[in-house]
Amino acid sequence: MDNPDSTGEPSWLELFIDPAGISAALLDPEKKKHLPRLLIQFTDKAFFAEREKDKGKLAIEELMLFERKSASMRLCAMATFAALNYDIDYILDNITRNELQTLRVLADTADVANKCLSELVTFLFTSGELPEARKHLHRIVRPKCTYPMVAIDEEVFRSYCQILNVQGTPYSVTPNTIRPFVYDLNTLNDESMRKSELYRYRGAQETTGQLQSVYRAENAALSVVDGHTEYKRRRQIIRAHLQYLCGSIPDLRDILKTNGVDVSELRTLAVPSEHRPLERPPRLEQLANLLRGSDPFWALMTIFDVNALKQALIELGPFWFPTKMHISEFLIESLEKRVNTPAYTLQRLLLAKLYQLSRMHNFQGFVENLSAYSVELGQDMNIDLTFESIHCLSLMLNLGDHQVVFEKGGQIPIEIFKCVPIARMFGAFVKSYDELVTQKKCADGFWRTMTPKFVDSQPTRGLRRGHDAEMRIQAARKELVLLFHMFSLLREKRLVDFIIAYAVCLHNKLMLAQKSSHLKIHASSKLDITNLDDVRQLLQLMIERAYSISNTDPDTIRTYADFLYVEKDYQGAAQKYLEYFAANDPTFRLSTSSDVFDDTIINRLRICTAHSGFLTMSLLTCQWLQVGRKNAYQKAIQLLKNNETRDVGANCAEFVTDVAAVELLNLA
Incomplete structure (x- = not known):
């Protein structure tokens, strides 16, 4: 298997020596069918290097050589597997089962599932999901074979069973050596228990009522002291409580500082301030004098009187731009039509003042000033405002x-x-x-x-x-x-x-x-x-x-x-x-x-069809009249005899329901 055949199959040794060659071989679509065999070769060489390393009694140089060789072969195998887009079915289809079994002994399916379940328990336990870890721990058994791939660390799982109090598993300790652990105030006051984060969080899960609240408060406080809170909001709440307690309890801030807590944001004990005489609030006249300034720009911001606004515009002159104040977006299009008119600046200012009142929710002032501004806005603008309203x-x-x-x-x-x-x-x-x-x-x-x-x-x-x-x-x-x-x-x-x-x-x-x-x-x-x-x-x-x-x-x-x-x-x-x-x-x-079917509608429908030129349909419409049917028949047949109709009688045969209508049509 290590030697290439006459078809030009690449060898693992050639590709391992030449990095450029292995890159070209992995990216060449024509050599894809050779990649499964090449993957098996790299994997086999990696396991062979590991077995040589595990024999022992090797020098440090030889041990490092085998480690580097094993890692390099595994890296080449993973690169080949990635080139196949991790398609395991393609590998199985191109490598015979006998060849696979001669290379490697297949692991038992139950042992592989058991190993995956053990990894899940380890993950849940380290993540703090103790109830879930305990539920899955009952399902773990000893593997049938001793392969490192499916092996389970028995010492670790004995510890899991002891901590979670799990019985009935191969890793459970003898029931005589396990006593139910009771979480109470004595346990909480035990210094060794308080230092153990695992016991504290387990106590918060296995207790109820006020004792559970005490455990949670203890965990939250210690998490702040350790500097790793679970949630930022919880940390802010705890800091707020500490700030309140430092302002209420003497020497608490110093105690926290002695224990290494950051007290830069905490205050000391609250001390009453000196008594000062109360000052009377300002009168309305004083506030009006404060608002009444000589600056014309300040007048434009605070005053709504038309004459005062005109005077402020005159004082500002070219140093005030009308676009500085916002107006309603519904009036922008109407106002821009008058941008070249002399009254544009004043009109925009007045509309801006009305918009200011609307944003202030001063409806009474809006109505009063609207009546005063309507004269200055002009007839054209009033028409636009009317249509907008x-x-x-x-x-x-x-x-x-x-x-x-x-x-x-x-x-x-x-x-x-x-x-x-x-x-x-x-x-x-x-x-x-x-x-x-x-x-x-x-x-x-x-x-x-x-x-x-x-x-x-x-x-x-x-x-x-x-x-x-x-x-x-x-x-x-x-x-x-x-x-x-x-x-x-x-x-x-x-x-x-x-x-x-x-x-x-x-x-x-x-x-x-x-x-x-x-x-x-x-x-x-x-x-x-x-x-x-x-x-x-x-x-x-x-x-x-x-x-x-x-x-x-x-x-x-x-x-x-x-x-x-x-x-x-x-x-x-x-x-x-x-x-x-x-x-x-x-x-x-x-x-x-x-x-x-009202007689009025039927009679009007008869007249409409007659005026439209459909005289035959006009005659047939009379069939549904309840009153005056004979008179309507006479009018319709008279029109049909004296005028040309636009409809064909044969096409209207399906609408005949009255014998009198048939006789009249025959006469016509």
């Missing part, structure tokens, strides 16, 4: 902060933010959604607040408007635009349904129709308002918003379909009516006697 209110309502909007909104000046009363009403409505009385009050208040805004925004009929009337109409329309913008940002389903209910009621009232269930929209001829576009715009806005939030809600789809029907969008209305049927039953197994 609308976005903020809508976001809070969508996120569920309804109570905050209702309570804090009452402190915001209404003359600046016109949408605050409506937002507070929404907050009260959602906050008390389960209370019918509160819902009725909110609905009545919303009607009384919102309807006059539509009326005020309408131009007077038959009269020539003056300048004041024109300005009032423009102001009312601006306020209406802001409200529409806030409505378009809402995503709270309950608020959207609330606004839709109001818009439908107002639309039906203007159309002189009575409000019925399911938010149905009816058409009539007479109008009480000259311009109905505002109401239609609100209705369309909220219906589309509700449909985008939930496009499977039957009530929302029904309202959307009725609105499209009133607006004469017959194709869209027919599509929404079909979506309404699908939303009630996605399996399309609705019975014709169901409440979903």
